[in-house]
Amino acid sequence: MMSDLTGRIAIVTGGSRGIGRAIAESLAQHGATILINYHSNATAAEEAAQAITSNGGKALIRQANVAIPEEAEKLIDFAKDELGKLDILVNNAGITRDNLIARMKLEDFDEVLDTNLRSAWIMSKVASRVMMRARWGRIINITSVSGIAGQAGQTNYSASKAGLIGLTKALAREVATRNVTVNAVAPGFIETDMTKELSEELVQTVTAQIPMGRWGSANEVAHAVTFLASEQASYITGCVLSVDGGMVMG
Numbered sequence: 001m002m003s004d005l006t007g008r009i010a011i012v013t014g015g016s017r018g019i020g021r022a023i024a025e026s027l028a029q030h031g032a033t034i035l036i037n038y039h040s041n042a043t044a045a046e047e048a049a050q051a052i053t054s055n056g057g058k059a060l061i062r063q064a065n066v067a068i069p070e071e072a073e074k075l076i077d078f079a080k081d082e083l084g085k086l087d088i089l090v091n092n093a094g095i096t097r098d099n100l101i102a103r104m105k106l107e108d109f110d111e112v113l114d115t116n117l118r119s120a121w122i123m124s125k126v127a128s129r130v131m132m133r134a135r136w137g138r139i140i141n142i143t144s145v146s147g148i149a150g151q152a153g154q155t156n157y158s159a160s161k162a163g164l165i166g167l168t169k170a171l172a173r174e175v176a177t178r179n180v181t182v183n184a185v186a187p188g189f190i191e192t193d194m195t196k197e198l199s200e201e202l203v204q205t206v207t208a209q210i211p212m213g214r215w216g217s218a219n220e221v222a223h224a225v226t227f228l229a230s231e232q233a234s235y236i237t238g239c240v241l242s243v244d245g246g247m248v249m250g
Contacts (some may be wrong), residue, residue: 006031188244205249
């Protein structure tokens with residue numbers, strides 16, 4: 001099987017719904033055992049795990065606020081103690097608090113940076129220690145086209161996602177000699193439950209910016225992550241793979 005992940009242990013932060021859930025399901029379909037991390041929505045996490053196990057995969061759920069070092073450490077310790085190791089980390093947890101900068105509150109900036117960037121740094125710090133010792137690992141950060149090209153009304157979100165790209169490239173240089181790769185996937189406009197609430201006018205405006213003329217699916221993002229997590233991507237590190245229908249080129 002291409003991207004065979006049999007025997008691999010993966011943590012997906014924010015893995016209970018949307019793109020995170022699609023990533024968890026794809027990794028599981030390719031043989032990995034998934035530890036789904038969630039912050040507050042236990043019901044969604046349980047549904048995601050049930051979807052995986054009902055298809056013959058293996059999944060567990062674990063609550064943690066991964067922006068808090070002690071909770072991140074406990075999450076990774078759980079993977080090591082209960083599942084035996086940690087091979088793959090997908091830093092997917094993320095939120096938005098959109099507004100023009102003139103109206104944006106400082107707490108909206110801090111909360112987005114904590115959830116989207118600080119948590120990925122903390123998780124990567126702890127996980128890379130485990131992976132370097134094992135001399136094999138995959139860290140995949142879910143960034144965004146907003147972190148590459150910027151987006152009006154998203155100074156906080158764009159900053160957090162651009163920061164993830166810098167984190168990806170710097171950490172890739174630090175751990176490369178230990179057979180640990182660090183890459184990022186930058187989704188464009190992806191159809192999720194959240195985007196269904198957008199007005200038809202806005203959807204049409206956004207679609208006009210996409211060369212392929214359509215929005216992507218969560219599964220298309222998940223396929224890219226699954227490839228980067230596999231042995232087939234063993235010589236790829238420090239890379240930002242855009243899954244955006246051609247929105248941001250170069």
